[in-house]
Amino acid sequence: MDWFQALVLALIQGLTEFLPISSSAHLILPSEVLGWPDQGLAFDVAVHVGTLVAVMAYYRRDLLAMLGGAGQAVSQRRMNQDLRLALLVGLATVPAVVFGFLGDDWIERELRSALVIAITTLLFGALLWLADAYGKRSRALTTLGVAGALLIGFAQALAxxxxxxxxxxxxxxxxxxxxxxxxxxxxxxxLSIPVILGAALLKSKDLLEQQLPVDWGMMALGAGVSAVTAYLTIVFFIRLLERIGMLPFVIYRLILGVALLVWLA
Incomplete structure (x- = not known):
């Protein structure tokens, strides 16, 4: 992988990690379609760290509130809304951890293909449109309970x-x-924070065990570019979300899915 490819892949990671269009699909496609070499474990760690820094920076107030809520709960010996949200995030993370542990190797071996990406891009794009078009869109996060957190957590495992x-x-x-x-x-x-953190730690462990040579300059480029791009993506996505809804992303997914099927035909 050369520096230009590293720059493009870092931009892709930053742009797609938090948009509802699948970062994993867009990082696989350059290899599948353009014949680019695999980005490598070290670079994968770097871009994940970059996106983790971005989301933690954007939601720093929430994270500090959760931490403060935990301290307050200990001192007052009662639950509060901030700690409750933190616990629900933790609970919703469990399904992805379990299914990832049980099936990650099989998924890596059997499902990393352009055909699978095309099908899931179309299927889950349609589901996103249905949920956005017909959901009530009236509830606040303070009403989220254990059942809802688990349902979202099991949905995350599909990712x-x-x-x-x-x-x-x-x-x-x-x-x-x-x-x-x-x-x-x-x-x-x-919910992405513990997932991205866990993935980065596991990949770092694999990297240390394999004792592969590391290009620190390329890793710094990947982490920095993905962090800045991801942060700006979150900012603009949140600001425009209520105005534009999910339809532009649904249309993009449908175009991408159809284009992949045509390319595979």
Whole structure:
């Protein structure tokens, strides 16, 4: 992988990690369609760290409130809304961890293909449109309970399949439950923090075990570009969400899915 390819892949990671269009699909496609070499484990770690920094920076107030809520709960010996949200994020993370542990190798071996990406891009794009068009979009995140968090968490586990989109499927589930668009995106992005952190740690462990040579300059480029791009993407996505809705992303997914099927034919 050369520097130009690294720059493009870092931009793709930053742009697609939090938009409902699947970052994994867009990172696989350059290899499938253009014949680019695999980005490598070290670079994968770098761009994940970049997106993690971006989402934590954007939601820093929520994270600090959760931390403060935990301290307040200990001192007052009673639950509060901030700690409750943190616990629901943790609970919703469990399904992805379990299914990832059980099926990640099989998914990596059997489902990383352009055909799978085309099918999931179309299928979950249609579900996103249905949830956005017919969801009530009236509930606030303060009404989220254990059952709703688990449902969103199981939906997130489907994102292990390339082309599904982690943000897309969790936002779809939240919209289907009747949450407002901004609230659905907020929970989805908070939910991404433990998932991205866990993925980065596991990939770092694999990297250390394999003792592969690391191009630190390319890693710095990947982390920096993906962090800045992801942060700006979150800012503009949240600001425009109520105005534009999910339809532009649904249309993009349908075009991409059809284009892939035509290319594969």
């Amino acid at each position: 292990l399949i390339p082309g599904t989109s982690r943000s897309g499927i969790t936002i779809t589930a939240a919209l289907a439950l009747g949450y407002r668009r901004e609230e659905a995106a907020r929970f989805s992005f908070l």
